[in-house]
Amino acid sequence: HQQRNGDDHRRKKGLYLFALKGNQPRLLSAATRAFDQQQALKSQHDTYDHGHGREETRKITAIAIAKDDPEFASFPDTRQILKIERTRFHHRTGQTDHEIAYAITNAQRSQLPPARAAQAIRNHWQVENALHRQKDVRMREDDDRTRTRHAPHNLATLRNLALTVVNLATALASPACRWRVVKRQPWRALKLLGI
Numbered sequence: 001h002q003q004r005n006g007d008d009h010r011r012k013k014g015l016y017l018f019a020l021k022g023n024q025p026r027l028l029s030a031a032t033r034a035f036d037q038q039q040a041l042k043s044q045h046d047t048y049d050h051g052h053g054r055e056e057t058r059k060i061t062a063i064a065i066a067k068d069d070p071e072f073a074s075f076p077d078t079r080q081i082l083k084i085e086r087t088r089f090h091h092r093t094g095q096t097d098h099e100i101a102y103a104i105t106n107a108q109r110s111q112l113p114p115a116r117a118a119q120a121i122r123n124h125w126q127v128e129n130a131l132h133r134q135k136d137v138r139m140r141e142d143d144d145r146t147r148t149r150h151a152p153h154n155l156a157t158l159r160n161l162a163l164t165v166v167n168l169a170t171a172l173a174s175p176a177c178r179w180r181v182v183k184r185q186p187w188r189a190l191k192l193l194g195i
Helices: 002-012 025-037 114-138 153-168 178-184 187-192
Strands: 016-020 042-052 052-066 080-090 096-105
Touching: 016 025, 016 114, 025 052, 025 080, 025 096, 042 114, 042 153, 052 114, 080 114, 096 114, 153 178, 153 187, 178 187
Parallel strands: none
Antiparallel strands: 016 096, 042 052, 052 080, 080 096
């Protein structure tokens, strides 16, 4: 009975896909070593995209990990490692960038083949990039040096409120035009705030 409850608990945890970064150096080096050592049993998916003055090629390669592999003891449910290689050619500068990233997942290859993993990663970065552009570029959040008490949290809350109001006030405008619309017609935002 206890074993069955344990299986049910594992089933309820759901699937995860984690990017490996420098804050997990052992895990990142374990993933790198796994790709260097395992030449067979890889599956791969390639995509090509162009726009915004650049061409981008992405290659996602996946390798299966044995259950309870000691290299991944901190994430014992790891079943696959993904290697994401991005090559970008910038038309304006003529420069080519090459980037390699790694991710781990508890999904089996049948649940998350490289093509689906590629789409999941793209979806995540589309949301992340949209928020980054609004908060860090448009609102210059990274330049804010407020560090006292609750002020950083309060300012972040106000920025989120401003984004929500701008998005609601200009729902029919394209995301690129929303700030210009509010600048020209501030009454749209003020009306939502009851001012």
